[in-house]
Amino acid sequence: MTNKEKMIVPLLPLRGLLVYPTMVLHLDVGRDKSIQALEKAMVEDHLICLVTQKDMSIDEPAEEDLYSVGTLAKIKQMLKLPNGTIRVLVEGLKRAVVNRFEEEEEFFTVEIEGYDTEEEADLEDKALMRTLLDYFEQYIKLSKKISVETFSTVTDIEEPGRLADIVSSHLPIKVNQKQEVLEINDVKERLNKVIAYIHNEKEVMQLEKKIGQRVKKSMERTQKEYYLREQMKAIQKELGDKEGKTGEVATLREKIEEVGMPENVEAAALKELERYEKIPASSAESSVIRNYIEWLLSIPWTKETEDMLDVNRAEKILDDEHYGLEKVKDRVLEYLAVQQLTRSLKGPILCLAGPPGVGKTSLAKSIATSLNRHFVRISLGGVRDESEIRGHRRTYVGAMPGRIIQGMKKAGTVNPVFLLDEIDKMSNDFRGDPSAALLEVLDPEQNHTFSDHYIEESYDLSKVMFVATANNLATIPGPLRDRMEIIHIAGYTEVEKLEIAKRHLAPKQLKNHGLQKSHLQIRDDAMMALIRLYTREAGVRNLEREIASVCRKAARMIVAGQKKRVVVTEKNIEEFLGKARYRYGQAELEDQIGVATGLAYTTVGGDTLAIEVSLSPGKGRLVLTGKLGDVMKESAQAAFSYIRSNTKKLNVDEKFHEKNDIHIHVPEGAVPKDGPSAGITMATALISALTNRPIRKEVGMTGEITLRGRVLPIGGLKEKSLSAHRAGLTKIIIPRENEKDIEDIPEIIQQELQIVLVSHIDEVLQHALVGEKK
Structure with missing residues (x-):
């Protein structure tokens, strides 16, 4: 049952605050209009209407700024404070609906309609009250901001409407939500509304608690880690380990940032460093990661030497350190000249091919000196595992980078001269083909992103000048040979050997044996005798050994006091080296x-x-003997067939093959021999035997023969002419199609050798056989 009562009372606007009926609380009032309203109420019946503002920031609220439902309250006490405000104690009496605003000069008065509800709780109300109290108890346990005494006070309330108001006043909900509860006159609806609010708050509190627990755990873990790290630092400091792993990680991070890696490599290095920091030092993986990071730091990524692009200076260095080898020097100087013009040319890939001892390796060192670049050498002789070139994957025990990356570490710059020594001595087996792995290294279009299995990140080799050396190009796979610029070094003439011995070999051996120029003198005639009678080679390695032998003998004489100065001449060289090992002069004596x-x-x-x-x-x-290969056997068969088909022309008995057994022998049967250039030699020897005509002793020949007697071109003319000169021949017969290769033969050899060009076997016989056909 509800009684309505109309009355006119002063209005007190409230900011951010709401008063429910039966509530008693203190208010601090400071606005002039509000103070006037209080004084008016105190003069009359102490009644005042408390209405909440919609926007608490407004100082002078108008009618539209206030809610239409408030609380009729009674002023219990009023006290003036020193700062000019008034503290008033009010007690809420009943809900009041504002019907009309009447603004006086100094304050608002309103006509209100008060609701006085007589509450009798039915069963549904009691059930709602019980649910509300249960929820409120749970909320108090979660929030811990409301005392247990407050809850016990609330449980004593028997009126359902009052219970809803009191619980709502303790909830941390917004003022507009509390206003909604105030405006609900129906008790059941009000209870349900407060239950909904408290249920929502309870859910929020539970979530807050979970989040708080997670944050607390995280904070505890962080604090624990910090505490343990500090303890570890203290222990390491006591043990004299400076700052231990933490300091080491900081140092490594600083180095990674300073070394100038590409962005992707730096990111990978920092990621591995984070792993290293987390893994215990006792773990096996810790040392693996540490080694990997150290390799990344030790490889040059950006450091390079500045090329000295002075062609004249480079030419002088090459001439000083190497006598002869004009083709190679020209190629290096051409590269330098182009670099000087473009400054962006990729490093060339040269392959110095030639016999042992001609100075291929030392020439590569001179190239590095002339370019002002660092020099690094790796030997590929006997390498048959692909991982030797590309490195091992880090999953293997004892994994390490390949020889290319190791060489770059040794070089310390991104643009060294990189020597791949003995590239023709590589082989392959079940572990892979290393020559195939070298294809990427030696391809200018690919080597800017060289991939090493250990490093995993791409490495730029495009600025490296690769120089390979080989003795035999035939054993190098075609695709690999195609990627290199082949420069042939055939060997040296006697004059060149003499100059090399005087300029380089003799001074070097004197120094190695502790001798001065005043102690030992090797005259030119003795040096020439040494070259002719004690060595027979394309290079100068054995020559250097013989000079070293002379130096040892001389050193012994000087130390023993036999002589103070030793002079070696052509006459006394046998005292130092013994009898001549080779015969110099004509290949045959007659x-x-x-x-x-x-x-x-x-x-x-x-x-x-x-x-x-x-x-x-x-x-x-x-019969063919002398350990001949298939090609030489076929040359012999071709020469034999040509003679049989041309017996009349050659003045040979038509039935010679029915009357005679023919034995062709090439001496030194233990040495394998093969090749396509012995055809005319076999044919000439065979015709000589069949016609009983001698062959000139001073003539050497080379060329392949066809069944029609044509002479086909051959390779290696320069090397062959050098060997003819060494053997003392004065005339060589070569195919006419090799005329273009004569310019490769040194001028001094051309002057001393008569070179005869032939295109048919008949011409060969004219120059090779003595006497006329019978």
Whole structure:
């Protein structure tokens, strides 16, 4: 049952505050209009209407700024404070609906309609009250901001409407939500509204608690880690370990940022460093990661030397350190000249091919000196595992980068001269083909992103000048050979060897043996005798050994006091080196029947080859001996067939093959021999034996023969001409199609050798055989 009562009372606007009926609380009032309203109420019946502002920031609220439902309250006490405000104690009496505003000069008065509700709780109300109290108890336990005494006070309330008001006043909900509760006159609806609010607040509190627990755990873990780290630092400091792993990680991070890696490599290095920091030092993986980071730091990423692009200076260095080898020097100087013009040319990939001892490796060092670049050398002899080039994956025990990355670490710059020594000595097996792995290294279009299995990140090799050395190009796979610029170094003439010995080898060996120029003198005639009679090679390695032997003998004489100064001449060289090991002069001492001198090309340079033919009574059997390869056997068969088909022309008995067994022998049968250039030599020796005409002793020859007697071109002319000159021949017969290669032969050799160009076997016979056809 509800009683309505109208009355006119002064208005007190409230900011951010709401008063429910039956509530008693203090208010601090400071606005002039509000103070006037209070004084008016105190003069009359102490009644005042408390209405909440919609926007608490407004100082002078109008009618539209206030809610239409408020609380009729009674002023219990009023006290003036020193700062001019008034503290008033009010008690809420009943809900009041504002019907009309009447603004007086000094304050508002309103006509209100008060609701006085007589509450009798039914069963549903009691159930709602119980639910509300249960929720309120749970909320108090979660929030811990409301005392247990407050809850016990609330449980004593029997009126359902009053219970809803009191609980709502304790909830931390917004003022507009509390206003909604105030405006609900129906008790059941009000209870349900407060239950909904408290349920929502309870859910929020539970979430807050979970979040708080998570944050607390995180904070505890962080604090624990910080505490443990500080303890570890203190322990390490006591042990004399300075700052231990923490300091080490900080140092490594600083180095990674300073070394100038590409962004992707730096990111990978920092990621590995984070892993290293978290893994215990006792873990096996810790050392693996540490080694990986150290490799990344030790490889040059940006550091490079500045090329000294002075062609004249480079030419002087190359000439001072190497006598001869004009082709190679020209190629290096051309590269320098182009660099000087463009400053952006990729590093060339040169392959110095030639016999041992001609100075391929030392020439690569001179190239580095002339360019002012660092020099690094790796030997590929016997390498047969792909991982030697590309490195091992880090999952393997003892993994490390390949030889290319190791070489770059040793070089310390991104643009060294990188020597791949003995590139022809690589082999392959079940572990992979290292020559295939080198394809990427030696391809200018690919090597700017070289991939090493250990490093994993791409590495730029495009600024490196690669120089490879090889003795035999035939053993280098075609795709790899195609990526290199081949420069042939055939060998040296006697004059060149003499100059090399005087300029480089003799001074070096004198120094190595502790001798001065005043102690030992090797005269030119003795040096020439040493070259001719004690060495027979394309290079100068054995020559250097013989000079070293002379130096040792001289050193012993001087130390023993036998002589103070040793002079070596052509006459006394036998005292130092013994009897001559080789015969210098004509390859044969006299013209012989069935013995022809061929010119051969081997992996150690050019050489002369005697081919002997003997006839014996028989049934035409052709015997070939001397450990010949298939190609040489086929050359012999071709020469034999040509003679059989041209017996009249050659003045040979038509039935020679029915009456005689023919034996072709190439001496030094233990040495394998093969190649396509012995055809005319075998044919000449065979015709000489069949016609009984001697072959000139001073003539050497090379060329392949066809069944029609044509002479086909050959390779290695320079090496073969050098070997002919070494052997003392004065005339060489070569295919006419090799005329273009004569310019490769040193001028001094051309002057001392008569070079005869032929295109048919008939021309060969004219120059090789002694006497006329019978």
